[in-house]
Amino acid sequence: MPMAPPVLSDCRKKFINVLPEQQLGEEHSSLESFRKAVEIVPRKRKEFSLIVVTNGNRILLGLKHRGFGKGMYNSFGGKLEQGEDSVVAACRELHEETGICVTMKHMTESKIGILHFTFDDDPTEMCVHLFRVNIYCNDHVTVETASSSEQIVVDPLTIRGCDEITPEWIENFFHIPLHNMFADDSIWLTYLLASEKKVCLDGWFHFLEGGQEVNTIRHHFVDIKTDTNSESPQSQTMTLEKRLFHRLHSKNIVSPSPKEFNEAWAFANVVKKSLPCKDLDCVIDVAGGHGALAAILLITTAATRAVVVDPAQVGRDSVRRAWADFFPEKELRYRHECLRSGLPAELESALKTTSCDRILVVACHACQHLSDETVKLSCKFGVHA
Numbered sequence: 001m002p003m004a005p006p007v008l009s010d011c012r013k014k015f016i017n018v019l020p021e022q023q024l025g026e027e028h029s030s031l032e033s034f035r036k037a038v039e040i041v042p043r044k045r046k047e048f049s050l051i052v053v054t055n056g057n058r059i060l061l062g063l064k065h066r067g068f069g070k071g072m073y074n075s076f077g078g079k080l081e082q083g084e085d086s087v088v089a090a091c092r093e094l095h096e097e098t099g100i101c102v103t104m105k106h107m108t109e110s111k112i113g114i115l116h117f118t119f120d121d122d123p124t125e126m127c128v129h130l131f132r133v134n135i136y137c138n139d140h141v142t143v144e145t146a147s148s149s150e151q152i153v154v155d156p157l158t159i160r161g162c163d164e165i166t167p168e169w170i171e172n173f174f175h176i177p178l179h180n181m182f183a184d185d186s187i188w189l190t191y192l193l194a195s196e197k198k199v200c201l202d203g204w205f206h207f208l209e210g211g212q213e214v215n216t217i218r219h220h221f222v223d224i225k226t227d228t229n230s231e232s233p234q235s236q237t238m239t240l241e242k243r244l245f246h247r248l249h250s251k252n253i254v255s256p257s258p259k260e261f262n263e264a265w266a267f268a269n270v271v272k273k274s275l276p277c278k279d280l281d282c283v284i285d286v287a288g289g290h291g292a293l294a295a296i297l298l299i300t301t302a303a304t305r306a307v308v309v310d311p312a313q314v315g316r317d318s319v320r321r322a323w324a325d326f327f328p329e330k331e332l333r334y335r336h337e338c339l340r341s342g343l344p345a346e347l348e349s350a351l352k353t354t355s356c357d358r359i360l361v362v363a364c365h366a367c368q369h370l371s372d373e374t375v376k377l378s379c380k381f382g383v384h385a
């Protein structure tokens, strides 16, 4: 039996900046019921194109400097000019605002629906043609995943803004600044990004008086069609492992080396398989050097803090700086001290705020006596090792 698609509200729960439910208005189960509740029949119509740009699990958003939505983040786009259809306008606006060139053929295939906006105090309906473009970045590792000519390959160095808008990569869908975006994005964009299947949608949003300034929806209805046979674009692109590797590579970071990165990634996966990671709070990486293992565990588990205990200063904090946006609001610290004094001190401090079953001590190295000592100390404190 095919799986039921996720409901809108379930999807937005995954996002940390989602707007409060009272700002999102009443959800309707049909267009009929939405129209009945709204009552107003718009007399005029303005058409726009809007292009959501992603690269794997990253999204490119624009900070608007003027015009509609000034000071807020949004996807790219604008009004249809005279004689243009939505595809032509989408290609033009995307290029004007980001420098990204997409062919008409690609843009036509990228159309995923329409958003309709009406307002209590304005007789004009905004009709926004929606596109979703998943690009491949033409640098280092990504090229290898972009082998098909059907894919949109972009050199990241060519992405630039204009006086109207500044593009910015948000490294993790779930951290997009929804609190500083149009309220409807908390409804349809979250669905689009959270869905593992390809999605087409028609959204109907009726805003309270004051429209943009008030940014509060009174009623909405979103008609969703999910293509259960095809994966969403982000599932087809880069894995997290590749993106982390890629980031080190693009910043010319030599510690960890590619071999050390692979080892840390593999080791983290082994550890996660043998642990109830959903309750994890604190990771202590003993003799962790550059800290890649600690950082990978921070990124891929529920842990909120990690500390690397190592007397040597390896990599000059480069891992933390390179990956900081993969673990926002989490803490990665380095303690330059030997295992014998550093580990008990960290364990004692961690146990003041969390229970022993939520602490994990890891050590990924070949030195047997160091491993033995790590295990012995961890057992003494009753934590996972």
Ligand SMILES: Nc1[nH]c(=O)nc2c1ncn2[C@H]1C[C@H](O)[C@@H](COP(=O)(O)OP(=O)(O)OP(=O)(O)O)O1
Residues within 6 Å of the ligand: 048, 049, 050, 051, 066, 067, 068, 069, 074, 075, 076, 077, 078, 079, 080, 117, 126, 128, 182, 183, 184, 185
């Ligand atoms: N509630 C909403 N949610 C959303 O996600 N995007 C919206 C939206 N309301 C409008 N948009 C999009 C549609 C369009 O792509 C963009 C607004 O475009 P603009 O008004 O900036 O048009 P132009 O770039 O043509 O402007 P000018 O060049 O200043 O005339 O914002």
